[in-house]
Amino acid sequence: MIRKRLALVITAAAALASGLVAVVVTAGPAAAATVSQPLRTMVANLPVATEVRTGYDRDLFNHWIDADSDGCNTRYEVLIAEATTAPSVGSGCALSGGAWLSYYDGETWTDPSDLDIDHMVPLAESWDSGSRNWTSAQREAYANDIGDARPLVAVTDNVNQSKSDQDPAEWIPSLASVRCRYITEWTAVKTRWGLTVDTAEKSALTTYAAACTNSTVTVVTVIGGGTTTSPTITTSPTATASPTVTATGGTCTGSNGTDVTVPDAGAAVASSITISGCSRTAASATSTVYVNVVHTFRGDLSIWLYAPDGSYYILKAASSSDSAANVDTTYTANLSSETANGTWSLSVKDNYSGDTGYLSTWTLTV
The missing domain is CATH 2.60.120.260 (Galactose-binding domain-like)
Known part of the structure; x- marks a missing residue:
């Protein structure tokens, strides 16, 4: 969904x-722009740059917000959208009766408190990769991006905490069957937001992508358009x-x-x-x-x-x-x-x- x-x-x-x-x-x-490329091409087109953590503060990314003023902030919008069994939505956006599959580890949960909303590309990683140069409004939009299914994902809380701010050179889901999905979504988010990769990250993405089906990945960019010269x-x-x-x-x-x-x-x-x-x-x-x-x-x-x-x-x-x-x-x-x-x-x-x-x-x- x-x-x-x-x-x-x-x-x-x-x-x-x-x-x-x-x-x-x-x-x-x-x-x-809308960029549509085979996975390996999109990985190859990610620009390489040295990461810079100087000045990072999580508070520079305003989240979770209630963009449409419906009483449910971004965390709850994601939970509602990703539920495998639709929950009832009560006062204050309290959720009950739902079920969620954490695709990182294959676990199913019925209590929303057991799930974190993971930024596919963590906030700190985005800072290292370019968001340090953005406006406050752009960082808020990134931290609450529900315009695409890939930037935010509901996963088991301790798995998200294990991932922390690591990139695919440092952390990858334990389930081998979902690794291609994970690196595809990571690559799509980096492309969507015009973020760079470091050398080790690029190498890891390239290695993982080589073992995956070279399916076409389509991304509507928000900042930049990747390094492709002809977005489709x-x-x-x-x-x-x-x-x-x-x-x-x-x-x-x-x-x-x-x-x-x-x-x-x-x-x-x-x-x-x-x-x-x-x-x-x-x-x-x-x-x-x-x-x-x-x-x-x-x-x-x-x-x-x-x-x-x-x-x-x-x-x-x-x-x-x-x-x-x-x-x-x-x-x-x-x-x-x-x-x-x-x-x-x-x-x-x-x-x-x-x-x-x-x-x-x-x-x-x-």
């Missing part, structure tokens, strides 16, 4: 007739090139009606609109994004908008409790910090298995 994307700031504006909510969204970190945006095989929309009369509006398949529990897909000729230099504080996605369960979907500079705006998070069909709504976003003209991309991801769908059309007015 893939967890819902972490919304850094989302404010409800008005409920629409469809039952969805229009939201005003602020920008996340820039330079996002996954789209429908039959999709045509995105149109260039020339705004006239100051309308600053573009629309893309080319259907793009959204694969079942697969990589995010993207559709782009290039706006030129907009009379405004900056986009509007009340920009609108109309989105129509055909899907059996709209709760499966997360949707976000990428600005020309790579900043992203979260329009919709996945929600396992929303079983209605289709997304057919207009979102209002404050894009005033962005240039109006340029290429804008809408990214859609199906976060749960069981059904496919397609992005039918979307319209952007900046």
Whole structure:
């Protein structure tokens, strides 16, 4: 199960007739891209640098936060999402009746207190590998990253404590059968956040990857895009090139009606609109994004908008409790910090298995 994307700031504006909510969204970190590479290639592309621990303090990573103000902080969001038996959620996000599998050691637990939420790449390791140069907001986003299933994982508490801040050159799960999954997820998180590796870590990852199936790994980056020179945006095989929309009369509006398949529990897909000729230099504080996605369960979907500079705006998070069909709504976003003209991309991801769908059309007015 893939967890819902972490919304850094989302404010409800008005409920629409469809039952969805229009939201005003602020920008996340820039330079996002979808990188899709074979495991060994992604490992090979991890940049090598000397680690620097100077100045590290765990308190520099604000966690756990309640990003969507639903009463459940990041720890509980992960526990709810990863439960093999869904728990009841009570007052104060108290969980009961659930069950969890710790994949590091194969143990099953029914008491949430027996589990830690492990940062796949530990906070201290991220500091050593680049997060020491980030802003406080970026470190908070990293420490609470539920926009991808891999950065945070519920595991047996003493196993997590045994791992501590060690990298794969120093620690690997005791279960040999899950080691390929572990080093794949480690590599994906390092790529997602533009983190470096040291020489011993790179050597260990390379050795482990050589013994694993060389499956394709897809990552939506938050900082950087790995060292690949050609990150891949996954789209429908039959999709045509995105149109260039020339705004006239100051309308600053573009629309893309080319259907793009959204694969079942697969990589995010993207559709782009290039706006030129907009009379405004900056986009509007009340920009609108109309989105129509055909899907059996709209709760499966997360949707976000990428600005020309790579900043992203979260329009919709996945929600396992929303079983209605289709997304057919207009979102209002404050894009005033962005240039109006340029290429804008809408990214859609199906976060749960069981059904496919397609992005039918979307319209952007900046």
